[in-house]
Amino acid sequence: xxxxxxxxxxxxxxxxxxxxxxxxxxxxxxxxxxxxxxxxxxxxxxxxxxxxxxxxxxxxxxxxxxxxxxxxxxxxxxxxxxxxxxxx
Numbered sequence: 001x002x003x004x005x006x007x008x009x010x011x012x013x014x015x016x017x018x019x020x021x022x023x024x025x026x027x028x029x030x031x032x033x034x035x036x037x038x039x040x041x042x043x044x045x046x047x048x049x050x051x052x053x054x055x056x057x058x059x060x061x062x063x064x065x066x067x068x069x070x071x072x073x074x075x076x077x078x079x080x081x082x083x084x085x086x087x088x
Contacts, residue, residue, distance in 0.1 A: 007065060013045075014065035018078055019086040022050065022057045029081055030059050037074040038063045056085070 007014070018030055027048070034041050045062035065071055078087045 007068070009065060009067055011065040013062045014071075016061050016063060016074075017086075017088040018059040018061075018084055019088070020057055020059065020081070021083040021085065022054060023083045026057060026083060027059065029083075030061075030078065033077045033081065034061065034063065034074065036077065037070055040064060 016034075020026055020030075023029075027046070031041070031043060031046070041061075041063055047060045049058040049060065051057070063074075075087050078084055
């Protein structure tokens, strides 16, 4: 059986990547969801990477992860956004 990596909470600078269809309100929607779960979120950690064709955008950000429950809830809420395809 393989050892799965464990996260020691709190985990500062925990990376998230949200891959989504490009949309005008994408960043605002992602930030709104992140702020529900991460009260000390710093928007300066956010960066965007458009796909070559411009159809998709990767939103990368860093958060302070406080628990597995927080990460699961954040993942679920981000995946509930209609334009979001994947959260890593």
